[in-house]
Amino acid sequence: MRGDLSAICRVLREKDRFLIACHENPEGDAIGSELALALALRKMGKTATVLNADPVPANLLFLPGADTVVFTEDGSKYDVAVVLDCGSPERTGRVGQELRKCPLLVNIDHHRTNGDLGELSLVDPDAAATGLLIHRVLSAMGYEIDLDVATNIYVAILTDTGSFHYGSTSPEAFEVAGEMVRRGVDPWAVAEQVCETQSANRLRLLGRVLDSLEVSADGRVACITTMREDLREFASGKDALEGFINYPRSIVGVEVAVSFRDEEGGICRVSFRSKGRVDVSAVAARFGGGGHRNAAGCTVPGTLADVKKRVLEALAAVLP
Ligand SMILES: [Mn+2]
Known part of the structure; x- marks a missing residue:
């Protein structure tokens, strides 16, 4: 693991206006990580805007907070931009320029190819999902994870491990998924939403x-x-x-x-x-x-x- 967990926690605690983004064509880990962080920051009384280049996939629209994702910037000013699950700056697509306008860029990711964009970064290629890094950050801050945040973290882990199939599925992935279930996540209800809601087309x-x-x-x-x-x-x-x-x-x-x-x-x-x-x-x-x-x-x-x-x-x- 590279980066500075405690410095990132300090920034999240001290700053107030956050812009959160991920890579283009986001999937479960990107969306789940963004929403988990945004919901937690909002609970802490801060503003957190999730700005994405592409729509939330239909099977992830049930995620708590998914209805708050925006797709065009509105000229708001932010203290900090947080980019998640994004191996390289180009992959943020058209939201990249908004990120660069922010005075401070925090990069949280698990891609091996991550080039440490940003002033502060937390990059762990051994983490099975960026959602696990969000869990590490929130835990280090002493944040009490509620069901809405837990659902997002669970989906981030579920999707990026290929439903716990891939070799990347670490003990941490099972442990945190288990903790999210203890916090109220219903594995079948989530799997049904994520995997069993496709259209005939x-x-x-x-x-x-x-x-x-x-x-x-x-x-x-x-x-x-x-x-x-x-x-x-x-x-x-x-x-x-x-x-x-x-x-x-x-x-x-x-x-x-x-x-x-x-x-x-x-x-x-x-x-x-x-x-x-x-x-x-x-x-x-x-x-x-x-x-x-x-x-x-x-x-x-x-x-x-x-x-x-x-x-x-x-x-x-x-x-x-
Ligand atoms: Mn990922």
Whole structure:
């Protein structure tokens, strides 16, 4: 763990106006961490604005505080900006400029690729979720975690550990999840909201995307591809694709799954999931992206065919 927990606690205790942000296309850990911190700060009598570049995914709208997330800045002044779960400054997208206007930037994250943006940082690549770092901060402050904050922390852990499947699932992840259950979180009620609330169209989109499945000759790499037309046809946003990549990864013998999505403006979004041995964050980093050992991504300029070829070649070169 790098950074200064006590200095961050001091700032949270002493300052009053907070701007909280995360990476683009946020998922459970990013949103859960933001809301847990924002709700706790508000309970302490402070103002906390959660400003995001992209909407809260539909399956996370039930999270306490999700209705308070804003998407455009209103000219407010802040004492401190806190950026969460964000491995690099570029990944904050268009809210990055608002963060830079704040006199003090605090960076709390668990990405190995985090370059310690900000004056104060707490970065622990061994933490299973940024939500666990929020828990460490709130605990160090002696903050009594209520059910609303607990629900957000629980979802951050649940989603970033792949429902406690991934190798990153530490004793701390189980311990804190257990503590959140003791504080009133209902695991099935939360799982039902997070995992069992998809639309019929999303399932149809999954069918289309799975049709694109390609498996390498040696059976170790599997990829899926989503076209912009697919999203249009099934009236879905890109957040609907969250989790699709787990299907190619689940194939016996596959070590790395890759998802390609073509975007406006001649760029492709590439996501990687590895079963363990291959460090996909290193491959993503070669294309200007980042992430974790087992989950990473990058945005690559070029046509879909060209990007696919380059990425799969780079991947083949690092397979053991
Ligand atoms: Mn995370």
